[in-house]
Amino acid sequence: MNRLSRIWSLGRHHTSPVVNVVKLQGIISPSDGVRGPAASRLLNLDRAEKWLTKAFDKRLSPVAVALCINSPGGAPGQTEQLFRFIRSLAERSPNIPVFSFIEDVAASGGYWLACAGDKIYGLETSLVGSIGVIAPSFGAVELIKKLGIERRVHTAGEAKAMLDPFRPEQPAEVERLEELLQGLHSSFKGAILDRRRATLDQNSPDLFSGRAWTGQQGLQLGLIDGIQDMHTFMREKFGPHTRFMLCSERRSTGLAALLGGRMLLGGGGIEAAAYASAAGFAKALADEATARTMLARYGL
Template identity: 50%
Template sequence: MSRKDTLVSRIPKLGERVERKDVVSVVKLHGVITPQASPLSARGSINLAAVESALKRAFSHERLQAVALQINSPGGAPTQSGLVAERIRQLADEKGVPVLAFAEDVAASGGYWLACAADEIYAHRTSMVGSIGVISGSFGFAQLLERFGVERRLYTAGENKSRLDPFSPEKPEDVEWLRSMHSQLHEMFVDWVKQRRGARLRDSEDLFSGDIWLGAKAVELGLVDGLGNLRDVVEKRFPDAEITVAEPKKPLLARLGMASPAAAVLQALEHRAAWSRFGL
């Protein structure tokens, strides 16, 4: 049979029913979780606007058996973490399909928040998982301005409008306010993990300390359900299913690398620092 005849034989005949395979959709959630995409970040960014179309595609298949989240994120903005996780749960409940999360290099902080949107979580034995805590940082330039004779002029309406201004001396009451905000966010994070992981969590005083663990210890603590990679687990659980990937699209300016140079470089440094906390 010629190549032409072979190709023609594979074309469905009129009225012939085409058998469609079951599908497991994979959504790649890679990068720092941030409201804005970084045009200079090689590892991408995660936010609701960036992943919405990919999530819709992933959950839209007729013969959908499950959705797999491929997570590689050191965390980031808590609001975007919550928005993406809630959207995943909304679509999963609408379609009535299981969601499986797979931690790659790291699923920490907001990255673990995303993983908890899944019904089951798996990690590689070398994956870094956890970091259930809240962190923020800044710099103080008050003495630098004084050294160079620069006068700071700041005008506000509202006594707390200039909290934590980096060009003003740090105030104890501002630090206490920030710690209160951190405590509230931490409590929300802990509640989310407990809600999603339930009785699978082990009783450990370190569980919500902000610490991070490798895959096997994360299994022991109940943070993940088992060790394994996406392809092996999916092929075992859904042997007749076809794996399709729905990868978030980068904004046009990010794809072209066009943005404010100063802002882009600063954001790239912030993303690099987020990964560096985990040696990546």
């Protein structure tokens, strides 16, 4: 390539539209007390604030911000904080449109985050929706009796030991819990309606039931605006030379992430592949355990 061609190529590259990309992935939860690789699988405002601020930085001249979402939900408070922060940035930058792209799942709080986008797109195989609140627990009254354990709880305030799993459920306490859940569900529905009222099929009796839907079903219900992936959509909208700048940190994967970043394998081949497969399986089990713990704890 001669000098003039290089200059022309650099100039064209420089003027190519830029889409700033933020990956919002993982269980939505505060990371207090969580360290190492497990912390990188949690999503909260403390982690994402710098990513989102960079994505909306006007000095980078983005033509759009793309939120790539892969989350089953989590803590209601963290979800609302993230949603409000994204919307505040978007409102201060009205010339930068925000698009949400659902990858595997945007359920419950993950779908609430997706609604921070001006438009939402997913894949046919994505899972979307699950607009509901859950508060799972357990009862171990008979177990501690068999073990000969006496439960002792002292409180100042009659509701401080509400729904203690080591004593029988009280109807009045269950009623108070249901009031809390209805209040959280109302806030969740309100946020969704505020952003999606014009597109949602509000005649569907199951829309706010907590059910999850495929991307195709979500499109019919108005939960998403189309079936599309980020790269194809953005290049169709802004041109084939559109570039993508990742503003969030890359998630660690594989054996290095599982073992806290220490690389133990020196070579490749069958042995390395076997280790990688085992690590992937172990990571999947760890992710599942973390997901169940966090959803049981927070329930959105």
